[in-house]
Amino acid sequence: MLELKNISKKVGNSLHINDVSITLEKGSVNVLLGPTLSGKTSLMRLMAGLDRPTSGTMTMNGTNVVGLPVQKRNVAMVYQQFINYPAMSVYENIASPMRVAGVDKATIDRRVLEAAELMKLTPYLERTPLNLSGGQQQRTALARALVKDAELVLLDEPLANLDYKLREDLRIELPRIFAKTGAIFVYATTEPQEALLLGGKTATLSEGRVTQFDKTIDAYNRPIDLITAQTFSDPPMNMVAVRKEGGKFSFKANRIEVPGNVAGLADGEYKLGIRPHHMLLEKPDGAAMKLDCQVSTTEITGSESFIHLQSEGTHMVALMHGVHRVAVGDTLSVYLDQNRLFIFDQHEKLVSAPVFDSQG
Amino acid sequence: MASITLDKLAHSYLSNPKTDADFALKEIDYEWQDGGAYALLGPSGCGKTTLLNIISGLLVPSKGQIKFNGQDVTHLQPEERNIAQVFQFPVIYDTMTVRQNLAFPLINRRVPKDEISKRVNEMIKVLDLSDKADRKARGLTADEKQKISLGRGLVRYDVNAILFDEPLTVIDPHMKWQLRTKLKEIHRQLGHTMIYVTHDQTEALTFADKVVVMYEGEVVQIGTPEELFDKPAHTFVGYFIGSPGMNVLPCRIAGSTASVGNTTIELAHAYNVSGAKTELGIRPEFVYLSAGKNGIPVRIDGVENIGRFKIVRANLEGHAINAVLREGEAVPADPAVKFETKRINVYENSHLVRAGG
Numbered sequence: 001m002l003e004l005k006n007i008s009k010k011v012g013n014s015l016h017i018n019d020v021s022i023t024l025e026k027g028s029v030n031v032l033l034g035p036t037l038s039g040k041t042s043l044m045r046l047m048a049g050l051d052r053p054t055s056g057t058m059t060m061n062g063t064n065v066v067g068l069p070v071q072k073r074n075v076a077m078v079y080q081q082f083i084n085y086p087a088m089s090v091y092e093n094i095a096s097p098m099r100v101a102g103v104d105k106a107t108i109d110r111r112v113l114e115a116a117e118l119m120k121l122t123p124y125l126e127r128t129p130l131n132l133s134g135g136q137q138q139r140t141a142l143a144r145a146l147v148k149d150a151e152l153v154l155l156d157e158p159l160a161n162l163d164y165k166l167r168e169d170l171r172i173e174l175p176r177i178f179a180k181t182g183a184i185f186v187y188a189t190t191e192p193q194e195a196l197l198l199g200g201k202t203a204t205l206s207e208g209r210v211t212q213f214d215k216t217i218d219a220y221n222r223p224i225d226l227i228t229a230q231t232f233s234d235p236p237m238n239m240v241a242v243r244k245e246g247g248k249f250s251f252k253a254n255r256i257e258v259p260g261n262v263a264g265l266a267d268g269e270y271k272l273g274i275r276p277h278h279m280l281l282e283k284p285d286g287a288a289m290k291l292d293c294q295v296s297t298t299e300i301t302g303s304e305s306f307i308h309l310q311s312e313g314t315h316m317v318a319l320m321h322g323v324h325r326v327a328v329g330d331t332l333s334v335y336l337d338q339n340r341l342f343i344f345d346q347h348e349k350l351v352s353a354p355v356f357d358s359q360g
Numbered sequence: 361m362a363s364i365t366l367d368k369l370a371h372s373y374l375s376n377p378k379t380d381a382d383f384a385l386k387e388i389d390y391e392w393q394d395g396g397a398y399a400l401l402g403p404s405g406c407g408k409t410t411l412l413n414i415i416s417g418l419l420v421p422s423k424g425q426i427k428f429n430g431q432d433v434t435h436l437q438p439e440e441r442n443i444a445q446v447f448q449f450p451v452i453y454d455t456m457t458v459r460q461n462l463a464f465p466l467i468n469r470r471v472p473k474d475e476i477s478k479r480v481n482e483m484i485k486v487l488d489l490s491d492k493a494d495r496k497a498r499g500l501t502a503d504e505k506q507k508i509s510l511g512r513g514l515v516r517y518d519v520n521a522i523l524f525d526e527p528l529t530v531i532d533p534h535m536k537w538q539l540r541t542k543l544k545e546i547h548r549q550l551g552h553t554m555i556y557v558t559h560d561q562t563e564a565l566t567f568a569d570k571v572v573v574m575y576e577g578e579v580v581q582i583g584t585p586e587e588l589f590d591k592p593a594h595t596f597v598g599y600f601i602g603s604p605g606m607n608v609l610p611c612r613i614a615g616s617t618a619s620v621g622n623t624t625i626e627l628a629h630a631y632n633v634s635g636a637k638t639e640l641g642i643r644p645e646f647v648y649l650s651a652g653k654n655g656i657p658v659r660i661d662g663v664e665n666i667g668r669f670k671i672v673r674a675n676l677e678g679h680a681i682n683a684v685l686r687e688g689e690a691v692p693a694d695p696a697v698k699f700e701t702k703r704i705n706v707y708e709n710s711h712l713v714r715a716g717g
Contacts, residue, residue: 035532036502134404163403163559165600190532196666220667234533277668277687297541297548299566302589302601303645306566308541317537319668323586328548356667356687 001026002047002152002184007056009042009208016042017053018208024184026151029175029200031216032188034231039208040188044154047186049073060151073152076145076183080157082137084129090116090140091125097148115143118177135166146177153178155187159194171197192234196220204231221356226348229273235306237342238279238316240272240289249289252312256289259338262352270351273342276306278354279318280335288335291316295330309334361553362428362520364392364415369424371410377422385410386578387423394429395551397544399568401558402600406574408557409525415555416523417441428520441520444513448526450505452512454498458489461497462511469516483511486546503535510539514546521553528563540566561601573597589643590703595710598641604671604682606641606705613638613706621677623656628702629715639707644671646703647683655696663691 002024009017017039024030032040045051046058049070058066065073076097084093094115098108116122119139129137138158145153155174159167175198178185187198195202195216202216204223211228212219223229229237242249244267249256251272258265272289280288293309293316300306305324309316309332318334326332343352371385380386385407392398400408413419414426417438425434433441444465452461462483466476484493487507492500497508506527513522524543528536544567547554558564564571565585573581573588573596581593592598598606611618616630618640625640648655649672658674658681670685676697683697706713 035534164561165403165559165605168603192533193666197664199664217665217667230534235537236534275668297544299541299544300585301562301565302585302587303643 001061003057003059004047005057007043007046007053007058009046009051010054016208017046020056020208020210022203022210022213024186026184027179027182029179029185029187029198031195031198031200031202032186032205033190033192033195033202034205035190038205038231040205041156042208043205044077044156044186044188047152048075048077048154074148074150075152075154076148076150077154078138078141078145078156078158080160082129082134082141082161084137084140084144086128086130089126089128090121090132093129093140094121094143094147097144111147112143115146118146118173119143135162135170138162139170142174146181149181150183153181153183153185155185157188157190160190175199192220192232195232202232204228206231222350222353223342224350226271226273226344226350229342229344229350233275235276235317235319238274238276238314240274240291240314240316240336242270242272244268244270251289251291251314254289254291254312256336256338257287259287259341259343259352262343265343265345265351269346271344271348272336273344274316274336274340275342276317276319277321278337278340279316280337281318281320281324281332283335284337284339287338291334291336293332293334295326295328295332297328298324298326300325307332361394361551363394363430364521364553364555365425365427365430366390366392366411367425367427369411369414369421369426371414371419371421371423383422384577385414385421388579389424390572390579390582392553392555395553397547397554397556397567397569399556399558399564399571400574401561401564401571402574403559405576407577408574410577411574412523412525412555412557415521416443416445442518444516444519444522446509446513446522446524446527448529450502450509452497452505452508455496457494457496458500458508459484459493461508462515465512465516469518479515479517483515486514486549487511487542503531503539506531507539507542510543514550514552517550519552521555524554524556526558527556529558529560536563543567561603565601573600575600591705591712592641593712595639595641595707598643598705602643602645604644604684606643607647607681608639608641608707609676609679609681611638611640613640618704618706620679623677625656625699625704626701627704627706631706631713631715633706633708633713636709639710641705641707642699642703644682644684646700647681648698648700649674649683649685649692649695650698651692651694652696655698657696660691660695 005021007020034040046053049068091112094112095108121139159170199216202219203210203213206227212224220232223232240251242251247258291311293311296310297308300323305320307318340354345351366388368387368389370383370387372383374382402408414421425432462480463476484490556567572579575596581597588601595608609620611620613631613633616627618625618627658676660674662673664671672683674681
């Protein structure tokens with residue numbers, strides 16, 4: 001179990017990591033989700049012992065590890081760039097951490113072959129990395145991390161440089177492979193979809209802060225504040241700034257009844273968040289806000305349509321199932337369903353989220 | 361702007377290609393229309409960069425001709441082809457301001473001064489860079505720099521075509537959305553012939569009118585996003601387009617029924633197939649899960665809840681099969697699947713078989 005308490009890292013005058021407290025359980029999958037420069041790599045470097053925190057404590061299974069250099073920790077790390085020893089064969093690349101650790105020959109052989117099999121590298125063991133495709137090179141780096149039997153495995157956007165489809169396949173396999181080792185598995189990504197596919201728990205990062213750390217699907221369904229909701233949505237969540245007066249939220253001349261569960265909210269400014277696939281072209285049974293919009297662009301993927309809309313100066317995206325052909329410049333009414341609203345207060349804290357099941 | 365004709369084009373990096381396998385780009389014969397938006401989509405090594413380099417003039421093809429507006433340009437140097445290119449990483453001058461960066465390609469081509477300032481101002485507006493127009497490029501974020509790169513390609517009106525080589529790969533997801541939409545709007549406004557190379561299906565499908573799907577040096581299908589989704593011409597297209605891709609199950613075909621192991625599946629039409637390898641393709645979106653005996657029993661190996669939908673990983677007679685459940689739909693306890701009959705595609709040696717054919 002890796003425990004971070006009030007960890008901060010200052011470089012010059014800028015705070016790269018700001019007061020992070022999270023506990024990572026043995027055998028767990030933990031995703032660090034956030035845009036570029038939100039602190040994912042900085043946080044991993046602190047966890048690995050490559051950098052020393054400016055303040056805070058970090059313990060591994062109860063033992064203080066602050067100041068303990070990376071060589072003395074049982075850590076494996078894989079980066080976005082494929083890093084292998086170019087002069088060594090794939091076999092030797094995978095074997096290298098065990099050679100350093102003085103593992104006996106028979107064990108090395110067995111473990112290399114096992115890892116190669118899992119990573120689908122068996123046919124390439126005699127080749128050197130530069131004679132492999134990008135996906136095979138990254139699988140070599142991953143196999144090396146696997147045989148190290150590390151307590152902590154840190155993967156920093158490991159699939160970002162790979163082809164989309166290859167990424168899809170490896171994304172399914174990786175958590176399964178690493179789960180078997182019992183290690184703490186930490187995976188950094190900029191993509192919400194990737195976090196959801198990996199499952200486990202997700203820490204959302206913004207400007208060096210962990211804004212939320214929860215079971216992945218729960219963080220997606222109940223983001224505690226606006227920035228977390230934005231970090232954890234792709235396509236971006238639509239936001240409508242509204243004013244609450246009595247039983248109504250209003251956006252310009254458009255109105256919607258305040259849902260019953262938050263009827264007691266004080267009057268004032270709020271933001272309504274609506275995921276693109278919850279924007280409706282037909283009026284739902286319950287209460288809904290009708291918005292007249294202008295179509296600014298449409299994108300059709302063959303199975304779904306993204307319709308980009310403008311309403312009273314607010315840009316929104318509606319994701320529709322199937323093919324919807326609408327012309328640019330057309331006017332269109334969309335409905336915001338009362339049961340599908342994320343409601344944020346003036347401090348951008350979540351006050352209400354739609355209810356979804358967390359199965360799976 | 362120009363139409364681009366690929367006239368029996370093929371390329372091998374070997375000096376003496378003998379078999380089909382020696383060609384990095386197998387023969388392609390196609391015409392891209394003036395003002396169209398096209399995407400070249402495929403995994404690395406599929407030949408899309410080879411094709412792009414032939415269009416831009418970095419590579420002379422081993423066979424065939426490339427024509428702009430009907431004129432043979434096969435042996436013209438890149439600078440003689442009048443095309444603009446945007447690459448994966450921003451290509452800009454750090455010490456110049458945004459405005460100077462955008463003006464540079466026009467100054468080089470001796471465009472009159474007032475014309476330059478008109479176009480640059482327009483481009484700054486289109487790219488939403490008005491508040492940064494007079495800042496040096498050095499201090500800008502990665503996606504702002506890439507916007508300038510796009511702008512430097514788009515600011516030239518007279519180009520025959522604009523080629524984009526994975527222009528959004530290094531951009532964060534949110535910004536990707538904005539830039540992609542922007543590009544689409546610009547295409548609508550200015551009507552350039554655009555060719556966009558990517559391995560990302562969402563980028564290809566949302567950007568292009570027609571997508572060229574490539575696999576192992578071969579163009580396996582050219583079609584609209586809908587065609588690629590509904591009727592993949594090759595099982596590779598079915599797999600590559602869609603997340604997860606189309607389910608492909610080995611089967612035997614007899615008239616209008618398919619058999620997968622001991623399971624019989626009714627088809628919408630009769631198919632004439634020989635004894636060669638036959639498969640049926642069904643997209644996860646059209647595999648319906650239900651409880652009980654009403655359908656083909658499956659074993660569920662895993663469920664991934666990705667919010668908007670759930671991916672159910674199941675097993676049918678020893679074959680992996682994915683189904684998609686919409687948000688809020690529960691996974692049944694005693695699961696069986698049904699296929700939407702008219703959405704089933706039949707493949708022979710990996711190629712789509714038309715009904716009756």
